[in-house]
Amino acid sequence: MxxxxxxxxxxxxxxxxxxxxxxxxxxxxxxxxxxSEPARPPTRQEALELMRTNLDVxxxxxxxxxxQGADIIVFPEDGIYGFQTxxxxxxxxxxxxxxxxxxxxxxxxxxRFNDTPVQRNLSCMAKDNDIYIVVNFxxxxxxxxxxxxxxxxxxxxxxxxxxxxDNRGTIVARYHKQHLFMTEVQFNQPPAVEFTTxxxxxxxxxxxxxxxxxxxxx
Numbered sequence: 001m002x003x004x005x006x007x008x009x010x011x012x013x014x015x016x017x018x019x020x021x022x023x024x025x026x027x028x029x030x031x032x033x034x035x036s037e038p039a040r041p042p043t044r045q046e047a048l049e050l051m052r053t054n055l056d057v058x059x060x061x062x063x064x065x066x067x068q069g070a071d072i073i074v075f076p077e078d079g080i081y082g083f084q085t086x087x088x089x090x091x092x093x094x095x096x097x098x099x100x101x102x103x104x105x106x107x108x109x110x111x112r113f114n115d116t117p118v119q120r121n122l123s124c125m126a127k128d129n130d131i132y133i134v135v136n137f138x139x140x141x142x143x144x145x146x147x148x149x150x151x152x153x154x155x156x157x158x159x160x161x162x163x164x165x166d167n168r169g170t171i172v173a174r175y176h177k178q179h180l181f182m183t184e185v186q187f188n189q190p191p192a193v194e195f196t197t198x199x200x201x202x203x204x205x206x207x208x209x210x211x212x213x214x215x216x217x218x
Contacts, residue, residue: 108123123169181210
Protein backbone atom coordinates (compact mmCIF):
# COMPACT_ATOMS: atom_id res chain seq x y z
CA MET A 1 0.00 0.00 0.00
CA UNK A 2 1.19 3.49 -0.84
CA UNK A 3 0.03 6.51 1.14
CA UNK A 4 1.08 10.12 0.83
CA UNK A 5 -0.20 13.19 2.59
CA UNK A 6 -0.78 16.50 0.84
CA UNK A 7 -0.53 19.61 3.02
CA UNK A 8 -2.11 22.76 1.68
CA UNK A 9 -0.62 25.73 3.53
CA UNK A 10 -0.57 29.46 2.96
CA UNK A 11 3.18 29.37 2.35
CA UNK A 12 3.96 25.71 1.73
CA UNK A 13 2.52 22.56 0.26
CA UNK A 14 4.25 19.20 0.40
CA UNK A 15 3.99 15.44 0.06
CA UNK A 16 5.40 14.08 3.26
CA UNK A 17 5.67 10.33 3.38
CA UNK A 18 5.58 7.08 1.40
CA UNK A 19 5.85 3.36 2.06
CA UNK A 20 7.79 2.04 -0.92
CA UNK A 21 10.14 3.15 -3.66
CA UNK A 22 7.46 4.35 -6.07
CA UNK A 23 8.58 7.75 -7.32
CA UNK A 24 6.67 10.73 -8.61
CA UNK A 25 7.33 14.41 -9.21
CA UNK A 26 5.23 16.92 -7.28
CA UNK A 27 5.13 20.62 -8.08
CA UNK A 28 4.27 23.19 -5.42
CA UNK A 29 3.38 26.71 -6.50
CA UNK A 30 3.24 29.62 -4.04
CA UNK A 31 1.03 32.22 -5.67
CA UNK A 32 1.03 36.02 -5.24
CA UNK A 33 -2.75 36.27 -5.36
CA UNK A 34 -4.59 39.14 -7.03
CA UNK A 35 -7.53 40.17 -4.85
CA SER A 36 -9.52 43.22 -3.81
CA GLU A 37 -11.32 44.67 -0.82
CA PRO A 38 -14.41 46.23 -2.40
CA ALA A 39 -16.68 48.76 -0.73
CA ARG A 40 -19.58 46.44 -1.57
CA PRO A 41 -19.85 42.74 -2.42
CA PRO A 42 -18.79 42.18 -6.03
CA THR A 43 -21.19 40.98 -8.68
CA ARG A 44 -20.70 37.45 -9.92
CA GLN A 45 -19.19 38.83 -13.13
CA GLU A 46 -16.73 41.00 -11.21
CA ALA A 47 -15.75 38.01 -9.08
CA LEU A 48 -15.20 35.87 -12.18
CA GLU A 49 -13.00 38.53 -13.76
CA LEU A 50 -10.77 38.69 -10.67
CA MET A 51 -10.56 34.90 -10.43
CA ARG A 52 -9.71 34.69 -14.13
CA THR A 53 -6.60 36.77 -13.44
CA ASN A 54 -5.37 34.22 -10.90
CA LEU A 55 -6.45 31.24 -12.99
CA ASP A 56 -4.45 32.56 -15.94
CA VAL A 57 -1.36 32.37 -13.73
CA UNK A 58 -2.34 28.88 -12.56
CA UNK A 59 -2.59 27.79 -16.19
CA UNK A 60 0.90 29.02 -17.02
CA UNK A 61 2.38 27.37 -13.91
CA UNK A 62 0.58 24.09 -14.57
CA UNK A 63 1.98 24.01 -18.10
CA UNK A 64 5.47 24.74 -16.76
CA UNK A 65 5.15 22.07 -14.07
CA UNK A 66 4.23 19.49 -16.68
CA UNK A 67 7.12 20.60 -18.90
CA GLN A 68 9.45 19.88 -15.99
CA GLY A 69 7.99 16.39 -15.54
CA ALA A 70 5.53 16.90 -12.67
CA ASP A 71 2.78 14.33 -12.10
CA ILE A 72 0.82 16.51 -9.67
CA ILE A 73 0.73 20.22 -8.83
CA VAL A 74 -0.53 21.71 -5.56
CA PHE A 75 -1.75 25.30 -5.30
CA PRO A 76 -2.06 27.32 -2.05
CA GLU A 77 -4.96 28.16 0.18
CA ASP A 78 -7.11 31.13 -0.94
CA GLY A 79 -5.04 31.47 -4.10
CA ILE A 80 -7.96 31.99 -6.48
CA TYR A 81 -9.65 34.93 -4.71
CA GLY A 82 -7.63 35.99 -1.65
CA PHE A 83 -9.13 36.94 1.71
CA GLN A 84 -12.74 38.13 1.77
CA THR A 85 -15.52 38.84 4.26
CA UNK A 86 -18.40 36.35 4.32
CA UNK A 87 -20.67 38.53 2.18
CA UNK A 88 -17.90 39.54 -0.21
CA UNK A 89 -16.82 35.92 -0.63
CA UNK A 90 -20.19 34.57 -1.73
CA UNK A 91 -20.02 35.70 -5.41
CA UNK A 92 -16.74 33.80 -5.79
CA UNK A 93 -18.18 30.46 -4.69
CA UNK A 94 -19.50 27.53 -6.68
CA UNK A 95 -21.35 24.41 -5.59
CA UNK A 96 -18.83 21.57 -5.75
CA UNK A 97 -20.41 18.10 -5.99
CA UNK A 98 -19.22 15.27 -3.78
CA UNK A 99 -17.12 12.97 -6.02
CA UNK A 100 -17.99 10.02 -3.79
CA UNK A 101 -21.58 10.41 -4.99
CA UNK A 102 -21.25 12.02 -8.42
CA UNK A 103 -18.64 11.32 -11.09
CA UNK A 104 -18.15 14.54 -13.04
CA UNK A 105 -15.63 15.90 -15.48
CA UNK A 106 -16.40 19.63 -15.82
CA UNK A 107 -14.23 19.99 -18.93
CA UNK A 108 -16.08 17.21 -20.81
CA UNK A 109 -19.53 17.98 -19.37
CA UNK A 110 -19.57 21.72 -18.58
CA UNK A 111 -23.36 22.12 -18.61
CA ARG A 112 -24.22 19.40 -16.12
CA PHE A 113 -24.33 21.89 -13.25
CA ASN A 114 -25.17 25.58 -13.39
CA ASP A 115 -22.62 28.35 -12.96
CA THR A 116 -19.41 26.34 -12.57
CA PRO A 117 -16.89 28.12 -14.85
CA VAL A 118 -14.02 27.93 -12.33
CA GLN A 119 -14.37 24.17 -11.98
CA ARG A 120 -14.52 23.86 -15.77
CA ASN A 121 -11.40 25.99 -16.10
CA LEU A 122 -9.44 23.88 -13.60
CA SER A 123 -10.70 20.61 -15.06
CA CYS A 124 -9.55 21.56 -18.55
CA MET A 125 -6.24 22.74 -17.10
CA ALA A 126 -5.66 19.27 -15.66
CA LYS A 127 -6.83 17.47 -18.79
CA ASP A 128 -4.92 19.63 -21.27
CA ASN A 129 -1.68 19.12 -19.34
CA ASP A 130 -2.20 15.47 -18.33
CA ILE A 131 -1.53 16.30 -14.67
CA TYR A 132 -3.26 16.00 -11.28
CA ILE A 133 -4.23 19.36 -9.78
CA VAL A 134 -4.91 20.06 -6.09
CA VAL A 135 -6.52 23.46 -5.62
CA ASN A 136 -8.16 25.41 -2.81
CA PHE A 137 -11.53 26.94 -3.67
CA UNK A 138 -14.78 27.90 -1.95
CA UNK A 139 -17.77 25.54 -1.92
CA UNK A 140 -21.32 26.77 -1.27
CA UNK A 141 -23.93 24.27 -0.11
CA UNK A 142 -27.47 25.41 0.60
CA UNK A 143 -29.28 24.14 3.68
CA UNK A 144 -32.64 24.40 5.46
CA UNK A 145 -32.64 25.87 8.97
CA UNK A 146 -35.83 23.97 9.80
CA UNK A 147 -34.21 20.62 9.01
CA UNK A 148 -30.54 21.19 9.82
CA UNK A 149 -29.69 22.51 13.29
CA UNK A 150 -26.18 23.50 12.18
CA UNK A 151 -27.34 25.36 9.07
CA UNK A 152 -26.09 28.99 9.13
CA UNK A 153 -28.69 31.70 9.59
CA UNK A 154 -28.33 32.82 5.97
CA UNK A 155 -29.28 29.35 4.71
CA UNK A 156 -25.96 28.32 3.20
CA UNK A 157 -22.70 26.71 4.19
CA UNK A 158 -19.54 28.33 2.87
CA UNK A 159 -16.67 25.86 3.07
CA UNK A 160 -12.93 26.36 2.69
CA UNK A 161 -12.46 23.51 0.24
CA UNK A 162 -9.67 21.53 -1.42
CA UNK A 163 -10.60 20.02 -4.79
CA UNK A 164 -8.55 17.43 -6.67
CA UNK A 165 -8.77 16.91 -10.43
CA ASP A 166 -7.17 13.87 -12.00
CA ASN A 167 -5.14 14.06 -15.19
CA ARG A 168 -8.29 13.62 -17.29
CA GLY A 169 -10.04 16.51 -15.55
CA THR A 170 -12.40 14.47 -13.36
CA ILE A 171 -13.01 15.65 -9.79
CA VAL A 172 -11.69 12.82 -7.61
CA ALA A 173 -11.64 14.42 -4.14
CA ARG A 174 -13.29 17.23 -2.20
CA TYR A 175 -12.27 18.17 1.34
CA HIS A 176 -13.87 20.80 3.60
CA LYS A 177 -11.34 22.31 6.02
CA GLN A 178 -12.21 21.28 9.57
CA HIS A 179 -10.05 23.56 11.72
CA LEU A 180 -10.66 27.12 10.62
CA PHE A 181 -8.18 29.70 11.83
CA MET A 182 -9.62 32.36 14.14
CA THR A 183 -9.95 34.95 11.36
CA GLU A 184 -11.72 32.64 8.90
CA VAL A 185 -15.21 33.87 9.82
CA GLN A 186 -16.19 33.86 6.13
CA PHE A 187 -16.28 30.05 6.23
CA ASN A 188 -18.28 27.44 8.14
CA GLN A 189 -16.90 24.40 9.88
CA PRO A 190 -18.26 21.23 8.28
CA PRO A 191 -20.83 19.37 10.42
CA ALA A 192 -18.59 16.30 10.57
CA VAL A 193 -14.85 15.68 10.22
CA GLU A 194 -14.00 14.51 6.72
CA PHE A 195 -11.28 11.96 6.00
CA THR A 196 -10.54 12.49 2.31
CA THR A 197 -8.20 10.43 0.14
CA UNK A 198 -7.67 9.97 -3.57
CA UNK A 199 -5.91 7.29 -5.59
CA UNK A 200 -3.42 7.96 -8.38
CA UNK A 201 -1.22 5.66 -10.49
CA UNK A 202 1.71 6.77 -8.30
CA UNK A 203 0.14 6.41 -4.85
CA UNK A 204 -2.73 7.17 -2.52
CA UNK A 205 -2.98 10.64 -1.01
CA UNK A 206 -4.80 12.18 1.93
CA UNK A 207 -5.83 15.84 2.06
CA UNK A 208 -5.96 18.42 4.81
CA UNK A 209 -5.42 22.18 4.96
CA UNK A 210 -3.11 24.55 6.83
CA UNK A 211 -4.32 24.86 10.46
CA UNK A 212 -5.56 21.24 10.33
CA UNK A 213 -1.94 20.13 10.71
CA UNK A 214 -1.98 21.01 14.42
CA UNK A 215 -4.82 18.60 15.24
CA UNK A 216 -5.19 14.86 15.41
CA UNK A 217 -8.20 14.80 13.06
CA UNK A 218 -8.51 14.70 10.15
